[in-house]
Amino acid sequence: MLTDKGVHFLAIEGVIGVGKTTLARIIAERWNAMCIEENYEENPFLEKFYENRDAYAFQTQLFFLLDRHKQLQNSALQSDLFHDLLVSDYTYDKDQIFASQNLTNDSEYAMYEAVSKALSRDMPKPDLVVYLQASIPTLLARIKSRGRVMEKSIEGNYLKDLQARYDHHFWHYHDAPVLIINTDNIDFVHNESHLQMVLNAIAECPQQTTYFVPEGK
Structure with a gap:
């Protein structure tokens, strides 16, 4: 179990449509974890x-920033008698990825950066990040x-x-080990054997950035 290996906060990450919320829900159910989902x-x-x-x-980004800050701070720092594991379908750092992509106005980006920097000082960090990848055609289909x-x-x-921004971010991520899983050839939602491959890879709890390409049939 992840908690036996020191993982009490697990974050599932990935581009829009890759399946991070679905996997977070499955993990919460299978491993009796508290689940935080993006609002x-x-x-x-x-x-x-x-x-x-x-x-x-700007308005969209600022709402997400403040909401993610509130969610993570309240859930990760609050004692929970029934769950030893917290799983979320995002990391706080994700907000910066979208801001760099979407905020093209220099003044708005500077203001966003100032707010983000002030809020990030007391943010809990995940013990393990699972970064789900998929090709663009796969993402569009999903x-x-x-x-x-x-x-x-x-x-x-x-x-x-x-996706290029996500890749760069998690290839250079140092706050926790990152398990990168390519999901192009698997369907962990409808195929139990595919799901078990993913869960087993996560349960191994890599201690450094690890790339996993499961071969589904």
Whole structure:
């Protein structure tokens, strides 16, 4: 078990549509963990952002920043008598990735940076990060299959740029070991053997950045 190896905060990361929330929920159920999920539905600016990114990027980003800060601070620092493991479908650092992608106005980005830096001082860090990867066609197919209306305008080029930023961030991440899992050839939602491959890889709890490419059938 992860807690026996010193992991009490596990973060699942990845680009839009890769399956991080689904995996976080599965882990919470299988391993009796407390689960924190990103409140994308509560962001009043997100739908407008997908319609006009330049006009609503700052408001959208600032809402996510403050909400993630509140969630992680309250959940990770609060004593829980029933769960030894906390699993989230994001890291606090994720916000910086999206900010660098979406905030094209220099003044807005500078203001965002100032707020983010002030809030980050007391943020808990994960003990292990699982970074899920997938090719752009796979991501687009998964986004389409889940059918969120606000995401219908997401394009391959946007995902490609975003994934490049994610890759750079987690290849240079030093706050915790990172397990990078390529999910192109597996379906851990509908295939139990694929899921077990993923769970087993996580349970091994790598002590350094590790790349895992499971071969599904």
